[in-house]
Amino acid sequence: MSAVIPTVTRLSNRIIRILGCNPGPMTLQGTNTYLIGTGKNRILLDTGDKNVSEYQKNLQDVVQTEQVNIEHIVVTHWHHDHIGGVEDLYGTIAKQPKIWKHKRSDDDNKDDPLSLPIHWLSDGQQIEVEGATLKIHHTPGHTTDHVVLTLLEENIMFSGDCILGEGTAVFEDLYTYMKSLNKILDLNPNVIYPGHGNIVEDPIEKIEYYIAHRNLRENQILETLKNNADKQLTEMDLVRIIYTETPEHLWPAAAYNVNHHLKKLTKENKLKEIEVDGDRKWQYLVSSNL
Incomplete structure (x- = not known):
């Protein structure tokens, strides 16, 4: 505390x-x-x-x-x-x-x-x-x-x-x-x-942690979608899988951050964004590892 x-x-x-x-x-x-x-x-x-x-x-x-x-x-x-x-x-x-x-x-x-x-x-x-x-x-x-x-x-x-x-x-x-x-x-x-x-x-340690944390989250998101390449997942789907140590009342904020990672990864042609029944979902692009 x-x-x-x-x-x-x-x-x-x-x-x-x-x-x-x-x-x-x-x-x-x-x-x-x-x-x-x-x-x-x-x-x-x-x-x-x-x-x-x-x-x-x-x-x-x-x-x-x-x-x-x-x-x-x-x-x-x-x-x-x-x-x-x-x-x-x-x-x-x-x-x-x-x-x-x-x-x-x-x-x-x-x-x-x-x-x-x-x-x-x-x-x-x-x-x-x-x-x-x-x-x-x-x-x-x-x-x-x-x-x-x-x-x-x-x-x-x-x-x-x-x-x-x-x-x-x-x-x-x-x-x-x-x-x-x-x-x-x-x-x-x-x-x-x-x-x-x-x-x-300990500011340098803290800043380096922030940078490493965002890189880690990005890798986690990409790996989760890669491991579920046959599925299309929403931000909240990813939060439930990845943010297991985060209190549930903070999940909406986590989903907000995940969305930004998803947009970045989509721009980099590592994911594709799909609309399913009015929801935005993302799927791993198998060709992204070529």
Whole structure:
């Protein structure tokens, strides 16, 4: 069982973690938000969900105790458990902050859930306050707008939902996610502060595990379909066969990831996709081993 994350934790003289108080199957104990800097003006990284009064009170208490101003709100990506609290904080706990987020890709047809003005992040950009310099790294895959940030003073990485404190992450696009994992590996952080879960003290081992895990899953999917070459299987069929150690309530998330592997393998002409009675199914292509 994972160690309990306190609602407020001073991680260093530069970083205070405030838990989003929004626990759930996908958010673990809740969203980790981080107040960063040593001076009067600070950066708030991520804001948890909308209308979570407990989180707002805890953040307000920290801001008052530290006697600081939130000058910048940086959002790692558009998901509600990271961006949802922005409008609750704007003009109240954060008086007039700049809101920063990366743009989505041109083919991403989802709407950004904010009516407030957004300053667009760019890869390699730096945001500075007293005692802290954050460098932006665009890491699509989990979402098209996802970024991780490195605190240059301590070589700490804030990984958002690319790397979690426990378990593995879901993604929208496996190809770009794998590229982002390798990009994160090349950054060689000393420690990772994730968007969910506890601090990752062995970041290189964790990142390499994530990469190996996805490769393993892909091999398992391909081998399962190869061993059942006369059958056509859905994502959930594959989850039931492969994810034997995963709790059943997480199977839909597992099926979501399996679907991305299936799409990748289909593009590589290793599988064929078939519609059977309205369901999408996949079958091993015998010729794929030639």
